[in-house]
Amino acid sequence: MLTYILRRFLDLVLVLFGVSVLVFLMIRLIPGDAVQIMLGANTEITPDRLQALREKLGLNKPLPVQYWDWLTGVLRGDLGQSVWTGAPIRDEILARLPLTLELTALSLILGVILSIPIGILTAYWRNSTGEYLVRLAAIAGVTVPSFWLGTLFIYLSFRLWPTFPTIGYVPLTQDPVGHFSRLLFPILALSLPLLAGLSRLLRSTLLDILNQDYIRTARAKGLSERIVLYKHALRNALIPLVTVVGIQAGYLFGGAIVVEQVFALPGMGRLIVGAINERNYPLVQGSILLVTAGFVFINLLVDLAYAYLDPRVEYA
Amino acid sequence: MRRMGWLFLAILIGSLAGAQNPIRGGTLQIAVDSSPAGLDPHVATAFATFVVIGNIYEGLTEIDEGLRVRPALAESWKVSSDGLTYTFKLRSGVTFHNGQAFDAKDVLATFNRVRDPKTGSPIASRFNLVKEVRANGPLEVVFELSQPFSPFLSELAGLSIVPAEYIASGGDLQRRAVGTGPFQLKEWVPDTYILLERNSKYYRQGRPYLDALKFNIVPDAATRQIGISSGTYHFLPNIDPSLAVTLKNAPGVKLYESQDLSYSLLGMNVTRKPFDNPKVREALNYAVDRKALVQAVYFGNGVPGGPLSPVLKGWASSVSAFPCYNTNPQKARELLRQAGYPNGVDFTILTLGSVKTVVDAAQVLQAQLAPAGFRAKIEILELGKFVQEWRNSNFDAFASLNGGSVDPDGYLFRTFSTGGSTNVFKYSDPRVDQLLNQGRTATSADTRRKIYAELQVKLACQGPIAHLVYGTLFSAARENVQGFKPIPTRSLLYLRETWLAR
Numbered sequence: 001m002l003t004y005i006l007r008r009f010l011d012l013v014l015v016l017f018g019v020s021v022l023v024f025l026m027i028r029l030i031p032g033d034a035v036q037i038m039l040g041a042n043t044e045i046t047p048d049r050l051q052a053l054r055e056k057l058g059l060n061k062p063l064p065v066q067y068w069d070w071l072t073g074v075l076r077g078d079l080g081q082s083v084w085t086g087a088p089i090r091d092e093i094l095a096r097l098p099l100t101l102e103l104t105a106l107s108l109i110l111g112v113i114l115s116i117p118i119g120i121l122t123a124y125w126r127n128s129t130g131e132y133l134v135r136l137a138a139i140a141g142v143t144v145p146s147f148w149l150g151t152l153f154i155y156l157s158f159r160l161w162p163t164f165p166t167i168g169y170v171p172l173t174q175d176p177v178g179h180f181s182r183l184l185f186p187i188l189a190l191s192l193p194l195l196a197g198l199s200r201l202l203r204s205t206l207l208d209i210l211n212q213d214y215i216r217t218a219r220a221k222g223l224s225e226r227i228v229l230y231k232h233a234l235r236n237a238l239i240p241l242v243t244v245v246g247i248q249a250g251y252l253f254g255g256a257i258v259v260e261q262v263f264a265l266p267g268m269g270r271l272i273v274g275a276i277n278e279r280n281y282p283l284v285q286g287s288i289l290l291v292t293a294g295f296v297f298i299n300l301l302v303d304l305a306y307a308y309l310d311p312r313v314e315y316a
Numbered sequence: 317m318r319r320m321g322w323l324f325l326a327i328l329i330g331s332l333a334g335a336q337n338p339i340r341g342g343t344l345q346i347a348v349d350s351s352p353a354g355l356d357p358h359v360a361t362a363f364a365t366f367v368v369i370g371n372i373y374e375g376l377t378e379i380d381e382g383l384r385v386r387p388a389l390a391e392s393w394k395v396s397s398d399g400l401t402y403t404f405k406l407r408s409g410v411t412f413h414n415g416q417a418f419d420a421k422d423v424l425a426t427f428n429r430v431r432d433p434k435t436g437s438p439i440a441s442r443f444n445l446v447k448e449v450r451a452n453g454p455l456e457v458v459f460e461l462s463q464p465f466s467p468f469l470s471e472l473a474g475l476s477i478v479p480a481e482y483i484a485s486g487g488d489l490q491r492r493a494v495g496t497g498p499f500q501l502k503e504w505v506p507d508t509y510i511l512l513e514r515n516s517k518y519y520r521q522g523r524p525y526l527d528a529l530k531f532n533i534v535p536d537a538a539t540r541q542i543g544i545s546s547g548t549y550h551f552l553p554n555i556d557p558s559l560a561v562t563l564k565n566a567p568g569v570k571l572y573e574s575q576d577l578s579y580s581l582l583g584m585n586v587t588r589k590p591f592d593n594p595k596v597r598e599a600l601n602y603a604v605d606r607k608a609l610v611q612a613v614y615f616g617n618g619v620p621g622g623p624l625s626p627v628l629k630g631w632a633s634s635v636s637a638f639p640c641y642n643t644n645p646q647k648a649r650e651l652l653r654q655a656g657y658p659n660g661v662d663f664t665i666l667t668l669g670s671v672k673t674v675v676d677a678a679q680v681l682q683a684q685l686a687p688a689g690f691r692a693k694i695e696i697l698e699l700g701k702f703v704q705e706w707r708n709s710n711f712d713a714f715a716s717l718n719g720g721s722v723d724p725d726g727y728l729f730r731t732f733s734t735g736g737s738t739n740v741f742k743y744s745d746p747r748v749d750q751l752l753n754q755g756r757t758a759t760s761a762d763t764r765r766k767i768y769a770e771l772q773v774k775l776a777c778q779g780p781i782a783h784l785v786y787g788t789l790f791s792a793a794r795e796n797v798q799g800f801k802p803i804p805t806r807s808l809l810y811l812r813e814t815w816l817a818r
Contacts, residue, residue: 032700036707053436084353085490095506151538158546167543168532169508264534266507274507278353279700 001307008303012296019292020074020285024067027276027284034083034279035059057083059281070282074289080282089286092271097290099169100260100267104252107187111194112245118195119202119237120229126207134199141196146189146255150262153185169265186263190255194248201244205237239309246302250295338799342816343528347540347549351507351533354490357476358430358437363806367553368510368531370807372413373476373495376404376423376457377469381574381803381810383627383722385469389418389477389496390457399464399759406455410519412479413493413500420451425480441737442471442726464757466764467723498524498812507533518812525799525815544569544792550816552792554806556672557614560790568795573617574802575627576789577720580613580677582665582782584713587742590661591713594778599651601640601777603688604681609785613676617788622776623728625720625786627804630765633772640777648688660689663712666705669696671717677784678715709740722805724768725756732775741780748774 035053054060061069073080079089118134125131157164166185170178209215210233218228257269268287275283352365357373360366376390387393390404410418427449430437445468448460461468479487482494493501498520499512510531514524532549534540541559543549545566555563563569582600584591591597606620620641624632635641652660667678675696682692692713697705705711721727730736733752734744748771755767776783791802796817801810 030700032698032702032704036703037700048433050436052433056434056436086488087491092506151536154539154542158542162546165548167534167539167548261535262539264508264532264536264539266505266533270507270535274351277699280353 005300005304008300012293012300015296016289016293020071020289021067023285023288024070024281025063027279027281028063030279032279033059034281037277037279059083070285074286079286082283083280084278089282092283093268093287093290096266096268096271099265100253100256100269103183103186103190103256103259103265103267104249106183107190107194107252107256108245108249110187111191111198111248112241114191115195115198115202115241116234118199119206120234122199122203123206123210138196138200141192142200144193145258146193147258147262149189149192150185150259153189154262157185167264182263182265186256186259186265189259189262190252193255194252197248198241198244202237202241205240206233209233209236235309239306242302242305242309246298249298253291253295338525338813338815339818340522340525340815341527343530344526344551344797344811344814344816345530345532345549346551346553347532347534347543348553349533349535349537349540352510355493355501355504356489357478357493357495358426358435358439358489361438363554366806367808368512369476369493369495370497370809371499371512371529371811372493372497372501373478374497375473375475375477376406377473378809379470379473379722379803379805379807381801383577383804385473385722388473389423390472393469399466399757400461402459402461402468403452404457404459406457407519408455410496411517412482412496413515414479414482416479416481418477418479418496419454420457421454422477422480423457424449424451425483426475426477429478429483430475439474441730442474464759465725466756466759467721467725470722471726473722499529502528509533520812524812526811529811544794547794550794550797551800553808555790555792557617557787557790558672560617560788560792561615563792569792570795570797572791572793572800572802574789575619575625575804576787576806577625577627577722577804578717578789578806579621579625579720579786580609580673580715580717580784582681582713582715582784583711583741584780584782585709585711585741586744586780587709588712590655590657590663591780593655595651595655596657596661597780597782598640598777599648599655599688600685600690601638601782602642602644602648602651603685603690604782604784605643605684606635606641606784607643608684609677609680612680613673614785614787617790618785620784621786622783623772623779623781624724624768625804627786628720628722628724631724631768633769633776637769637773638776645688648690652689657689660691662691662693664693664695666695666697666702666711666714668699668702668716670699673787674715674717681715681784706740709742719806724764725752728752728768728771728775729756731781732771732779739780743780745774748779 034057035050058066070080081088082092122131122134154166157166165178165181168182170182172179215228215232218232256267257273260267260269268291272284272287275287348364348367350364352362352368355365355369357369360369374388376388377385378388380386389407389410391407393402393404395402406420412418429435430440431443445461445463445465446459447462450458452458476495478489479494483489487494498515498518500515502513503511512529514527518524534543537559540549540552541562544552544563547568560571564571584597586592610616610618610620619626620635622633622635622638626632665678665682667674669675678694682694685692706714729752730738732739732743732748734749751767751771755764755771758764758767789802789804789806793800797814798817799810799813799815803809
């Protein structure tokens with residue numbers, strides 16, 4: 001088990017190294033560099049001024065040198081400074097990260113918690129009218145994108161309850177009620193598609209399992225349906241669910257980027273999109289590296305969770 | 317009857333309230349689409365930055381709603397008869413937001429900072445003709461020019477004065493702005509808001525009225541629209557025409573309208589086929605239906621225009637002076653044939669995806685040009701790529717939105733003179749160069765008018781730019797917002813006169 005975790009950590013380091021090279025190159029290879037954008041179109045500029053600005057920002061050095069400078073900085077815990085303002089990248093990220101973590105974590109929790117009872121109920125009520133309705137809603141939930149749901153929520157709440165605060169951001173410490181009322185719709189918009197997907201998955205896995213021989217045996221030996229469900233069926237049905245939750249956590253982050261735009265929330269998504277548009281190289285590199293690390297780490301947790309859920313899984 | 321009496325009283329009180337004097341206090345909630353990358357006034361190019369720092373900084377002069385040059389940090393000025401020496405008397409008793417007193421050394425330090433190549437300031441070239449700047453005592457500054465430069469006073473409005481000691485001690489203007497303006501930077505929460513608070517030591521008596529301006533950064537257009545409809549925001553500066561149409565009948569919301577200095581255009585690369593031929597450029601102008609563009613892209617809120625914005629009264633020639641503005645696809649085909657393209661031409665239009673009117677205009681143009689034999693392909697680019705192709709003149713044609721200038725010289729010289737700093741079309745015409753140089757050095761307004769009239773006719777039909785439409789500039793505000801006036805330069809100068817009715 002320990003060697004397994006150690007090996008996975010080694011993988012993680014390798015993945016991060018690969019990502020660091022990729023991100024470093026990608027953001028530099030797309031057309032248009034930071035200096036050009038900084039100067040903008042329709043402004044007066046001469047080549048020597050361009051050169052002077054490049055030198056000032058350290059963008060005139062050869063790429064390998066720039067990469068080495070950055071990498072050694074990261075290893076020392078210094079993510080560098082914003083090309084545009086000189087602000088430390090670490091501060092920029094730390095200012096945004098908590099909100100995105102809160103948003104994705106709460107959406108994930110809400111989605112998972114609600115998907116279990118809905119998945120079970122629809123499995124048991126198979127082919128009833130109620131189940132058809134839930135199934136219809138689930139298909140809608142999977143297909144409708146979060147950003148559209150977000151706009152719809154803002155619009156509906158404005159129509160039905162104009163004074164309810166939905167837009168913008170208030171720190172938790174400043175006004176807890178205002179904080180959560182503004183996060184309510186973003187969380188709903190993010191978790192509904194997740195909820196729909198997870199409950200559909202749980203339903204079909206459960207249906208599959210409930211038709212297995214060992215369930216019939218369990219029922220035949222007189223176990224209550226409750227114990228059959230919780231002890232025998234659900235536990236097995238949760239294994240694919242955990243895998244999907246792990247992957248979905250990454251996609252939730254992607255969804256958060258868009259939802260943050262719609263609700264004007266200052267999270268990592270806004271930071272990364274802004275940084276890419278500005279070609280703020282160290283900021284893009286630092287934040288993507290961090291997000292990748294998070295994604296890889298969650299996958300590690302998912303693999304470890306298997307051992308708990310399925311004793312047959314062995315780690316060699 | 318008694319009820320009528322109450323009604324009467326209510327109306328009376330209502331009308332009294334309408335005529336009330338400005339009220340001090342309150343925070344104006346403003347929603348803007350993007351966050352400034354930094355606040356340094358000497359390196360900024362983005363509108364997102366100017367909209368904020370325009371309230372923090374002031375120049376020696378300022379431009380009002382009629383595009384007149386007014387005194388700001390300079391109380392008055394004298395121009396020598398040869399047009400080479402400008403002497404400014406500075407306002408006394410002005411302090412910067414950090415408490416330092418403003419005087420001539422700050423003007424000198426500002427000027428040197430802008431001219432320093434290390435600053436990389438995009439406005440530096442506007443002051444190329446300044447030979448020398450010197451202080452004459454603490455409250456007098458003298459600028460010596462190498463040749464007369466008529467737009468000098470209006471260009472100075474764009475030179476934000478920064479405190480000498482602050483920059484000498486390594487002050488970080490990108491993040492901590494220090495000016496003399498009516499509002500000062502209080503808090504900047506990245507991607508969330510920028511809060512400016514009232515400068516209580518501002519030299520204009522009793523101004524500003526508001527306690528604070530809060531620039532909320534709201535990237536999504538639908539969210540901004542709902543935000544102002546619900547009263548979450550008070551003010552949306554310089555909105556898209558399509559949003560203006562939507563908000564026109566929204567209860568509790570009013571629109572401020574002004575003409576715009578900015579215009580939509582189709583730029584053509586004169587070093588590439590087919591636009592290297594002036595006849596092809598003229599043909600394209602004949603093929604464009606500008607009135608239809610006004611309807612389709614601006615929902616009727618705009619006017620066709622030539623090289624100068626119609627808002628520059630006394631300078632801008634009427635479009636009736638440009639024969640090619642009479643849409644005529646047959647004539648366009650004929651001109652193409654004469655230019656050696658009997659089967660029409662193929663070319664690509666680059667556009668900027670982030671500006672809605674630009675993308676819309678490109679699509680309408682594509683449809684309008686087709687019957688005349690111009691087969692256009694549209695390529696929508698992201699800002700970084702667009703700027704790069706633009707700067708490297710790597711395009712057949714591009715559709716864009718350009719800012720004009722308060723004095724005709726500002727825009728025309730940099731855009732159309734040979735080697736001009738924004739002449740990405742590589743346009744070069746000896747007669748145009750000659751007129752441009754005469755225009756900036758002539759000191760008599762009448763002479764200048766004649767020169768620019770000739771230039772406009774010359775540029776309108778065969779120049780490298782097909783000028784299309786000057787849209788109406790809209791800002792949306794809640795009904796209780798009072799005292800604001802829009803300015804064609806898009807500046808929010810009058811937020812210092814703005815107040816909130818209760």
